Amino acid sequence: MKQISPAMVPALLAWYHEVARVLPWRSEPTPYRVWVSEIMLQQTRVETVIPYFERFMEAMPSLEALANASEEQLHKLWEGLGYYSRVRNMATCAKQCMEIHNGALPSKYEELLKLKGIGPYTAGAIASIAFNQPIAAIDGNVLRVFSRLGASEANIALPSTSKQFKTIIEPLIPKDNASAFNQALMELGATICIPNGAPRCNICPLQPYCNGEHAGIAGFLPVKTKAKPRKIEARTILVLTHDHHVFLQKRKASGLLAGLYEFVNLEGTLHNQELEQWLNAHGVHVRNIDVLPPAKHIFSHVEWHMMGYQITLVEKPTLIGVWADKKALASTYSIPTAFSAYRTLLEETL
Numbered sequence: 001m002k003q004i005s006p007a008m009v010p011a012l013l014a015w016y017h018e019v020a021r022v023l024p025w026r027s028e029p030t031p032y033r034v035w036v037s038e039i040m041l042q043q044t045r046v047e048t049v050i051p052y053f054e055r056f057m058e059a060m061p062s063l064e065a066l067a068n069a070s071e072e073q074l075h076k077l078w079e080g081l082g083y084y085s086r087v088r089n090m091a092t093c094a095k096q097c098m099e100i101h102n103g104a105l106p107s108k109y110e111e112l113l114k115l116k117g118i119g120p121y122t123a124g125a126i127a128s129i130a131f132n133q134p135i136a137a138i139d140g141n142v143l144r145v146f147s148r149l150g151a152s153e154a155n156i157a158l159p160s161t162s163k164q165f166k167t168i169i170e171p172l173i174p175k176d177n178a179s180a181f182n183q184a185l186m187e188l189g190a191t192i193c194i195p196n197g198a199p200r201c202n203i204c205p206l207q208p209y210c211n212g213e214h215a216g217i218a219g220f221l222p223v224k225t226k227a228k229p230r231k232i233e234a235r236t237i238l239v240l241t242h243d244h245h246v247f248l249q250k251r252k253a254s255g256l257l258a259g260l261y262e263f264v265n266l267e268g269t270l271h272n273q274e275l276e277q278w279l280n281a282h283g284v285h286v287r288n289i290d291v292l293p294p295a296k297h298i299f300s301h302v303e304w305h306m307m308g309y310q311i312t313l314v315e316k317p318t319l320i321g322v323w324a325d326k327k328a329l330a331s332t333y334s335i336p337t338a339f340s341a342y343r344t345l346l347e348e349t350l
């Protein structure tokens with residue numbers, strides 16, 4: 001990494017002061033609001049997060065409310081955001097704060113790191129944005145910006161690179177303005193020094209200090225090893241309906257989409273004969289079967305390639321799960337986005 005001039009700091013702050021987007025968590029950066037926003041923003045775009053954040057704050061205005069919420073309530077508030085373990089970890093973290101930190105998030109980075117679901121990035125973001133401490137909050141945006149600023153060819157997929165960048169970034173953070181500094185870096189990474197395309201160096205406030213741009217290599221940075229290809233899994237989805245109700249089963253308490261509700265979801269692609277065998281084995285008496293269009297859902301490491309059947313039943317079979325009508329589907333049961341193609345089709349007929 002080439003040396004980065006401290007003169008980049010005032011340039012960055014002046015730019016941020018001019019262009020900072022008005023966001024609900026920025027107008028009132030309490031530790032609780034900063035924490036919730038940072039967890040929601042992981043893997044999710046700002047525009048998507050805003051309505052979720054506002055709804056969440058209304059339903060769970062404090063750590064105490066969150067610590068006392070039921071898993072079902074939290075899943076419903078999170079429905080559609082994905083990576084549901086985030087909200088379950090938040091509930092555990094809220095309970096930890098109630099028990100060991102007098103009902104508040106601690107201000108020390110090391111204490112934050114001990115809490116459930118809070119890693120180095122989130123701890124750095126809370127410590128700096130809510131408590132104004134000069135701690136780096138290093139995410140993909142910051143790694144990209146500093147790789148380019150320092151013309152660094154270190155592999156940003158390695159934890160050792162984050163550690164190295166932390167030692168370079170923290171001395172640059174102004175003691176009295178850590179909050180604005182970290183948010184400015186995030187904003188620059190999101191809007192100017194962007195991923196998946198050429199950085200917008202011609203309008204970048206850091207252009208005079210950018211080693212990568214001066215060397216003509218900014219567009220090739222950062223260096224990141226390619227992720228392993230995703231595993232493809234074939235699934236067959238059975239949407240069982242009876243008298244304006246649909247059958248839902250609860251997923252296991254751990255693993256992918258843990259604790260959420262789903263339609264019957266079977267491994268592999270079931271054609272006529274296998275489907276008939278499954279229906280017979282489960283005592284399902286069929287009135288009508290419609291073949292549904294195929295659908296695909298991409299998780300971080302797995303891709304589901306689904307086919308589906310909507311099956312209208314003569315009577316309710318004895319299956320372990322719940323029967324939900326349209327109202328309960330909307331208000332009570334959280335169904336992951338992975339099934340949204342089938343849910344939309346179902347809602348037209350339920």
Ligand code: SF4
Nearest residue numbers: 193199201204210218
């Ligand atoms: Fe990124 Fe270009 Fe700005 Fe350098 S000059 S920080 S590469 S946008």
